[in-house]
Amino acid sequence: MVSIKDVAKEAGVAVSTVSKVLNSYPNVSEATRKKVNEAAKKLNFVPNAVASALSSKRVARIAILMNQAAQATAIDEIDMSYISGAIVKAKEIGLDVITIFYSMFEDKPLNELIAYLRSQSIAGLLIYGLSKDDDVLIELVKSEEFKCVVVDADIVNERTSCVMIDQAQAQYDVVNEVLKTDSASRILYIKGKDNGFVTELRTAGIKRICEERGIELMIEQGEFSEKKAREITFAKAKDCDMIVCASDMMAIGAMKALTEMDIFRPVCGFDGITLMGYAGKQMNTVKQDFYNISATAVEEIDRLRSGETGRKVVPEHKVVKLQYLDIIR
Amino acid sequence: MVSIKDVAKEAGVAVSTVSKVLNSYPNVSEATRKKVNEAAKKLNFVPNAVASALSSKRVARIAILMNQAAQATAIDEIDMSYISGAIVKAKEIGLDVITIFYSMFEDKPLNELIAYLRSQSIAGLLIYGLSKDDDVLIELVKSEEFKCVVVDADIVNERTSCVMIDQAQAQYDVVNEVLKTDSASRILYIKGKDNGFVTELRTAGIKRICEERGIELMIEQGEFSEKKAREITFAKAKDCDMIVCASDMMAIGAMKALTEMDIFRPVCGFDGITLMGYAGKQMNTVKQDFYNISATAVEEIDRLRSGETGRKVVPEHKVVKLQYLDIIR
């Protein structure tokens, strides 16, 4: 392995000078800068990021914490978008990224998690898919041991920002959109798990529009589960004239049930995943841009790293109509 | 930050002794071992993996190279399984993992990629989704600059292993399975892109079974694209009595076309993704266990790291019948 020392020798300068060139310090003459660069190129020198981090005590390493089961699921599209958005943006900014599934620390106590993260010289955490049940993780965030950015959970403190769309408004908007083409007097709303951070927010959104329009609202708890939504739809669809679901997977379940029952009700989902196209011919949904949300989260962690204090970031959302033909590529 | 030195002082021993305890060297008395551990716990000491790596020159860091577009797709389930399988197994073995999308190095020359990997002290590479067009990556593997494990591409050399199921046999098996319940005299085979490493292998599999059974075979190139498969099906389905696709996405396209045409043909896919359940009521497929394939790949890279030479690893495959009800959870 060719080191900074070899480059120094080759260029006929001191190692410190090479280091300065590498880190583009201002006070180096153009002549020596050139000499050093040429020597580096000639020797095919590659700086060692590990040594650099150790020496400078400047770690630019963040961890992506995901709530991913070992089992693959059909909604991995969301997680995958989160991951790639984060990784690409992080590389752009010059941050090193490691991905961690928090199922790997399932029964482990908080201090073990912290120890692992510290041993890995993690400077910041990006947390996805958090629910109110994840005590250890929530403690972790609240401990303010690390700079954190939490996606889709409303936690903010000195060292923690959160990134989430305006859930209530989004739920309002998607229903508003459907009501432009379909009328409703009784809506069946299949909400998410009570331990989800977004459940109440979305529920508030649909409540508001129903009140405004004088629409009757039946709320059921679908656990974010396709199967549960399917069952609920079987039981309740006949009593309503529109079905609104707090997630795409539940919307798919509802759609399948309607197909089997052979009745029609407008249905809308929430996440805007490609998979929606397979559920039926057409469906309204909030289109969340997970890739960009994740990129935003990385920018936010960078901001925290530079000493700024935590805040709430609210990306834009859109409402779209997904149809089968949209997704054929 | 509390370091090994602080622990040494607290325990009243030398730093080297602490180091030995940490790395569980044999020649340390039980008494001092205990002293050190207590001191470490008391000071809440966490070893610095970066420093350790630098000092020992023993880097246990691998990179996952993925061919993932920025755009999310419906088949992310596969990539996600690959990623989680690799990360979980790597943590088990004690390997550090970073994920890289090779789209990030799209137009960059080989040496830049190598420089990046070297700067990150990468000891081994896990490569997924490689096609024959990826010249730079193939060069990278052939350069033997890093230990590599390539998934689903038949490249082996001194420092490179590959992991892939027996593609020909799998394609044979799935058709064989369908033929147990449906007879066919003319099969439409929608194969993958010619630049794919598995395309010819799978094609060989179906050719063999058709020859054995005296079944006529029509082969079309579907580019692994749902849309293309759909078009092909529209054009050719009437001339055949069974459709076999070299990927699930193409099978879904074929299924959709059949539905629209309102005709029935047995269809089979290849990957066994959940999404298949949305395409139709029932479909045969090769069930690849991506999670475990990826875990196997990590084990293989660990083996290479320990000095063994490259080889080909062939995991088991299964044939299953996927139906909508299977996937409801």
Add this chain to the structure above:
DNA sequence: CTGTTAGCGCCTTCAG
């Protein structure tokens, strides 16, 4: 069995 002593490769004052 334990401690001393060099580094790993790089960064960073501080003199010159």
Add this chain to the structure above:
DNA sequence: CTGAAGGCGCTAACAG
């Protein structure tokens, strides 16, 4: 503007 020297936190001979 450049170089010498002292670490960063840890490991690895080598003595003792």
